Amino acid sequence: MAGDRAASTDPDALSWYEATARQRVVALADPGSFREVLPPTERRMSPHLPLFDLPRAFDDGIVVGRATLDGSPILIAAQEGRFMGGAFGEVHGAKLVGLLRAALELKPKAVLILFDTGGVRLQEANAGETAIAETMRAIVDVRAAGIPVVGLIGGRAGCYGGGGLIAGTCSRLAVSEGGRISVSGPEVIETNKGAEEFDSRDRALVWRTMGGKHRRLTGGADAFCADTVSAFRHAALDLIDQAPSFDLETLEAEQARLESRIARFGDCRDATDLWRRLGVNDPETVPAMDTDAFAATVARIREADHDAR
């Protein structure tokens, strides 16, 4: 199948941030195990983009299929952040929803979603918004069936808009330093609230507010990995095993976790204030920490790990 041949690259050396969706899938899964559903040769492209005189992609910016991970069957979806910002259109969303629904029958060990998205594709916004809602509902069904859904976030588009909402419904999330998770993106906040509220060109501000380290320290993400495909593979394997059961107890624990977070940190004006209150001794040094130093910091923070979500 086309996706298998897109790249043969060493997972230890391949940067997650730089890789395409296809390269990530092929290098993440067991070698040669990926089988794509609706591959590019099927030409399931957006019916809407030609109306706007915009180019289409043969896979509508998402690669979906089945594979094995350490010998266990999984389903996997990867968004291509460079095609229209990885945004959800009608076909793109339907491929993800279809994959999740297939999980109910195929009963894989897990479903992996490799997020790389700015949210909904504005040219097909109604279909995209519907896809976001259907995806969240499908994830809930898959988790209720006892199958973990693990999100991996480290691409150049980050995980924004409806993608951020979907990420919030996953069993577990892994993120790298380059990854960002939020709903409203920096430019959206600046446009609505002004540059005094949030300067979208201040990259340090963007990363400490939405970036992987901040999400990991607050327990928004459950693993922080180096920017390689093999690091994400290891994180995915760990998180599949640690996925919480999906029941009332877990949801109540999540509600309690979020309530306590807003009570403890709701008045913080900057992420560094929040990190200090979390117990990080020297919060200004966090952005420059390498992966090992950051892991040591995370290990001292009580809120970073939890049984909720």
Add this chain to the structure above:
Amino acid sequence: MESLTFRHTTKKPLAGSLPNAITGVVASGNLEILLERVLPPDACEIAIETPIAGYGDVWEAVVADFVARAQPGGLRISINDGGARPDTVSLRLLQGARLMEA
């Protein structure tokens, strides 16, 4: 959008037996190229969809150069262009042919 199709006769089929391959991404200054081994061994067809109209002559020259160099007999090549420069197009075409030879 502008659609262009070029048909060429090649001296030989492209080596290898891979049925299809894809390379590149539809992004600004980039393009994706889908190659499928579905034509007679001496035929090559290249179909292009581009949002940048009016560069048919440049596409024709880049494609003719690629066909002469790679002799991609048997391939139907489909391109979704994101506004790539001719040198990028040329490199992607050769990269695609190399993938099919593997």
